[in-house]
Each structure stands twice: as C-alpha cells, then as structure tokens.
Amino acid sequence: MERVRRIPDRFRWFHETRRSAAVNHGIDPSLLGELLDLGLPHAGAGEDLLLDGIDCTNLSLCLRLRAPRRIALRGWGRALRSEAAGQARRHQLRIVPRCPYPGHPGGCGFRVLPDAVLDAAHETAGATAVLDGCDARVHLPADPSAGQSVPAELRPVLDTLSEVDYQILPRELERDLAFLRDSNLACCMLASTLLVQEAALRGIEARPSFGLTVVPPFAMPHAWVEFRVAGRWTAWDPHLLKALRAWGLCDADSWPDDRALSRFFLRLGARSGPVATHHGLHTDVSMTVV
Structure with a gap:
C-alpha cells in the first residue's frame, strides 16, 4: 500500500466498482475491506464506492491475484523457461x-x-x-x-x-x-x-x-x-x-x-x-x- 500511496491523488480516476475490482483484478470483498483499512484511495462509500483502475492493477500484480492480466502474463514464465x-x-x-x-x-x-x-x-x-x-x-x-x-x-x-x-x-x-x-x-x-x-x-x-x-x-x-x-x-x-x-x-x-x-x-x-x-x-x- 505504501507504494500505491506514492502516486499523488490528483492523477487518480475513480471508476472501478466493487464488482469490477473483483472481476477484472481479483480483489474480492474481504481483501477489499483489508485494503481500505490500510488506506487504499477511493471515492464514495458503500455500494457507491469507486476505486482507481491503475491502483487495482498494481495491487493485483503485486499480490499475485488471479486476474486476467496476471493470467496473460503467465506466458512470460513459460517463454523464459524455454528460451535457453x-x-x-x-x-x-x-x-x-x-x-x-x-x-x-x-x-x-x-x-x-x-x-x-x-x-x-x-x-x-x-x-x-x-x-x-x-x-x-x-x-x-x-x-x-x-x-x-x-x-x-x-x-x-x-x-x-x-x-x-x-x-x-x-x-x-x-x-x-x-x-x-x-x-x-x-x-x-x-x-x-x-x-x-x-x-x-x-x-x-x-x-x-x-x-x-x-x-x-x-x-x-x-x-x-x-x-x-x-x-x-x-x-x-x-x-x-x-x-x-x-x-x-x-x-x-x-x-x-x-x-x-x-x-x-x-x-x-x-x-x-x-x-x-x-x-x-x-x-x-x-x-x-x-
């Protein structure tokens, strides 16, 4: 979270909903609650809560969550192992x-x-x-x-x-x-x-x-x-x-x-x-x- 907070708030665009954070980034409701407690930047509250998409992507990668972007990146692992x-x-x-x-x-x-x-x-x-x-x-x-x-x-x-x-x-x-x-x-x-x-x-x-x-x-x-x-x-x-x-x-x-x-x-x-x-x-x- 400390790394996320290094980006100034003025560059954030809050458009990710709770549902899209789960579907697109693997951030389920339980994890989202923990991240909010740690200071994850957001707008709104309750069902109107919105998150920044870039924050969600970075957290998904760093936490190795099951999400489309990480699944796509698994090809790198296979390619590097076969590259010698x-x-x-x-x-x-x-x-x-x-x-x-x-x-x-x-x-x-x-x-x-x-x-x-x-x-x-x-x-x-x-x-x-x-x-x-x-x-x-x-x-x-x-x-x-x-x-x-x-x-x-x-x-x-x-x-x-x-x-x-x-x-x-x-x-x-x-x-x-x-x-x-x-x-x-x-x-x-x-x-x-x-x-x-x-x-x-x-x-x-x-x-x-x-x-x-x-x-x-x-x-x-x-x-x-x-x-x-x-x-x-x-x-x-x-x-x-x-x-x-x-x-x-x-x-x-x-x-x-x-x-x-x-x-x-x-x-x-x-x-x-x-x-x-x-x-x-x-x-x-x-x-x-x-």
Whole structure:
C-alpha cells in the first residue's frame, strides 16, 4: 500500500466498482475491506464506492491475484523457461481493433500499426514482422545475444534502475523523471526514458524503443531501450525482469537483470503510438500470439 500511496491523488480516476475490482483484478470483498483499512484511495462509500483502475492493477500484480492480466502474463514464465537455446521461432500475431462507437453510421475505418517502422533484420537482434491487414507474421531469429550478459560498459547505466520499483503509472507521469527520482517508481516508458538519458551522459549509443512483447498467448504494448553492441541493436530490460521476478513469473538464477531480451520484442518505433486507430483516433485492441 505504501507504494500505491506514492502516486499523488490528483492523477487518480475513480471508476472501478466493487464488482469490477473483483472481476477484472481479483480483489474480492474481504481483501477489499483489508485494503481500505490500510488506506487504499477511493471515492464514495458503500455500494457507491469507486476505486482507481491503475491502483487495482498494481495491487493485483503485486499480490499475485488471479486476474486476467496476471493470467496473460503467465506466458512470460513459460517463454523464459524455454528460451535457453535461443532458437529461431515464428509466430502469427492477430490484432483485433474494437469499435469505440458500436452502431455508428457508416463503416469502421480501422488502421493497424499506423505509425510502425518495422526494422530490417540486420539492424536488430529482435523480432521482425510482415504485416497483412490485421495479421502479422513475426520472425524471431536465432539470437546471438541469447544468454548473453550485459557488456561491462553498460552495467552502470542499467544499475541506475536497481533501486526503482516497477509500477504502472497514469499517463501524465509516464515521462516524468522528477517523479521517478522522488518516488523510486517507474513504468516501462519512464524507465526507458531514464536509461536513454543515462546512456547519453556516458557517451553510449542507445535508442528508445516502443512496440509489442511477442509472447504467447497475448501480445502487449511495451517500451524498452536498445544498445548498439557489435553492430546490432540489442535490448536489455532489467526493469521488466525485476518485475517478472517480483510477480513470481521467473527466477533470478535463470534470468538475472543482465540477460538480453531482444527476441521477445517487436519494435514499432522510437516513441509510443497507437496499435490501431479508428478514423484516425486511438482505439482499444486485443492481440493474440500463436
């Protein structure tokens, strides 16, 4: 709860009901009562009680509750356990946009990955893809960095996150480095912003990356940093690995902070953007990987 309280109340949106907290986040009435006694921020009372959705998501992950997001993340555990050899893999990624205004006049004007810049295979150690409508054929090449530890010159950069906890944050805080330094909390976007800055200060070539995690059964948006090593862009993401360990999805012996993760990421560009749009506006999607 102390970590939840580090986020200022002005960034909260109270819209989760008791029922949605239970269904979407695994927070049953008994647990909810305990959390409220510990100071969980809320609005209203009784049946009109409302909670912040980001608070609920963070608590669900930290407490390892049975909830849709954690169930989706279990794929990481399976993928990391089978990754030791780093063999090439191919997946089919299906992106299904959701109409934000069902029943509107005229047809839906969906565009999938409208701002994507899919790297050529020789430029990155990560996944590449060929897009066909709402489907993408994703190739994860045999990775020379699989199992590779971070080069010594990158260690001080990655160590800047050693005392920072992973926390899903409100959009207003996703690039706020002052908040990170005051709270020791960062989402993937904020952590990658810090690493790019630290690399630049040390004269190390690094680039911000935004894209998708390619881990069956579901893909998810993610931000990370890539460093140019031996002529290739390679991703190390100690912040994500630390979170996966905290959530009980991998162990430190097999996946310490300094293991490369390039093959799990499909880079779409340098900055975050919509996975799909509806007549030019961001719209929600579901993404499955097989």
